[in-house]
Amino acid sequence: MNASPTPMPGRPVRGSATGRSLMAALDLFGRRxxxxxxxxxxxxxxxxxxxxxxxxxxxxxxxxxxxxxxxxxxxxxxxxxxxxxxxxxxxxxxxxxxxxxxxxxxxxxxxxxxxxxxxxxxxxx
Amino acid sequence: MNASPTPMPGRPVRGSATGRSLMAALDLFGRRxxxxxxxxxxxxxxxxxxxxxxxxxxxxxxxxxxxxxxxxxxxxxxxxxxxxxxxxxxxxxxxxxxxxxxxxxxxxxxxxxxxxxxxxxxxxx
DNA sequence: GGATGGTGCTTCGGATTCCGAAGCACTGTG
DNA sequence: CACAGTGCTTCGGAATCCGAAGCACCATCC
CATH class of the missing domain: 1.10.10.10 (Winged helix-like DNA-binding domain superfamily/Winged helix DNA-binding domain)
Known part of the structure; x- marks a missing residue:
């Protein structure tokens, strides 16, 4: 059911390998x-x-x-x-x-x- | 090519009929x-x-x-x-x-x- | 000249995500 | 009992995203 995991700081982000907290936030907020x-x-x-x-x-x-x-x-x-x-x-x-x-x-x-x-x-x- | 139109203040927003500028901004920013x-x-x-x-x-x-x-x-x-x-x-x-x-x-x-x-x-x- | 590698941008088949109607189990209310 | 409301799930189809490939163009190098 849950295709892509919930973005979290310190974890790899969808489309990124850095896992920086800002990128995680951008990923989380950038969902419909x-x-x-x-x-x-x-x-x-x-x-x-x-x-x-x-x-x-x-x-x-x-x-x-x-x-x-x-x-x-x-x-x-x-x-x-x-x-x-x-x-x-x-x-x-x-x-x-x-x-x-x-x-x-x-x-x-x-x-x-x-x-x-x-x-x-x-x-x- | 462009499926859904670019969100604009004062125009109907994707999934909304209000067109309030904040909703338009939220729609624009809420795209991958x-x-x-x-x-x-x-x-x-x-x-x-x-x-x-x-x-x-x-x-x-x-x-x-x-x-x-x-x-x-x-x-x-x-x-x-x-x-x-x-x-x-x-x-x-x-x-x-x-x-x-x-x-x-x-x-x-x-x-x-x-x-x-x-x-x-x-x-x- | 011709080969090479860079650019911005497009195409297109397939994967992912989103949509929305329908339905389920539950809680009230009459 | 019927009826309406709740949170939540299922699932087929639509919309979106992905990414490899390729195009036309330009600069550099041999």
Whole structure:
């Protein structure tokens, strides 16, 4: 079921033999939906199906896989009430995404300034 | 060649209908090798084949696709000498990744403290 | 001239990953 | 009992990624 192993610092990373922690993080975050899940989970603890809905109805099989990876990587855990949440480490990770959010606003503004072909209605938010 | 369109703020994003700039950024960054390419390109301008080598010999077809996406998103451009480089906006994006790097070190330390099963030799940075 | 090796980039068959509908076991609620 | 919700799994097909091979081009060397 789990084709490629969960990226971990100190272990060989998918497509790399170095295992440097940054590369492991880049590999972990560079998987479809992972960034989004961390983001949504950072707002509040969520159950499986609700989290799935927050992620635009992403595939349940992939969500399950990502959730497993995130738990193995100590970024997420299951609350006593069964909901998924971010660990302190996971919250740190999400907070480290803050500058990325700020950047994305500048990005939207920049593209609205000089649109390649079209970029109207950038509602940012 | 280009299956899914380049994520752009203000446009519908893969798997989403909102098009909010953050989701677009999350979609763009959440593609295989994209984060890594930005990181490597941020160190210095690189030619295609050298950049490919820096990215652990990633597939040339995917590299070409990512490079196109990055150019469309105004994060990368081609220098007069033919090398690829980051635009000012691209450099901002990379800098916004700084906290993520710091976090990845804490991540490595945390996992070295309480290893799930094994995480030795975390050579970090 | 011709051989060699470098470049950016493309093609294409096969491997991997993702998708999503369907279903399972379980827990409530009426 | 029926009904609806949950977390999670299965599985066939679609999308994506991989990587070896090759193309056209350019520089160097003999």
């Amino acid at each position: 939906w992972t960034l989004r899940i961390i983001w949504e989970l950072g707002n509040e603890p969520l159950g499986f199906r609700l989290l799935q809905r927050r992620c635009d109805g992403m595939s349940s099989s992939v969500l399950q896989q990502r959730l497993t990876e995130l738990q193995e990587a100590r970024l997420a855990e299951v609350l006593p009430d069964g909901n998924y949440t971010l660990t302190p480490l996971g919250h740190d990770a999400r907070e480290s995404l803050g500058p990325v959010i700020e950047w994305s606003r500048r990005w939207a503004a920049e593209l609205a300034d000089a649109p390649p072909s079209a970029a109207e209605g950038a509602d940012d938010g | 090798w994209t984060l890594r390419i930005i990181w490597e390109l941020g160190n210095e301008p690189l030619g295609f084949r050298l950049l490919q080598r820096r990215c652990d010999g990633m597939s040339s077809s995917v590299l070409q696709q990512r490079l196109t996406e990055l150019q469309e998103a105004r994060l990368a451009e081609v220098l007069p000498d033919g090398n690829y480089t980051l635009t000012p906006l691209g450099h901002d994006a990379r800098e916004s990744l700084g906290p993520v790097i710091e976090w990845s070190r804490r991540w490595a330390a945390e996992l070295a403290d309480a290893p799930p099963s094994a995480a030795e030799g975390a050579d970090d940075g």
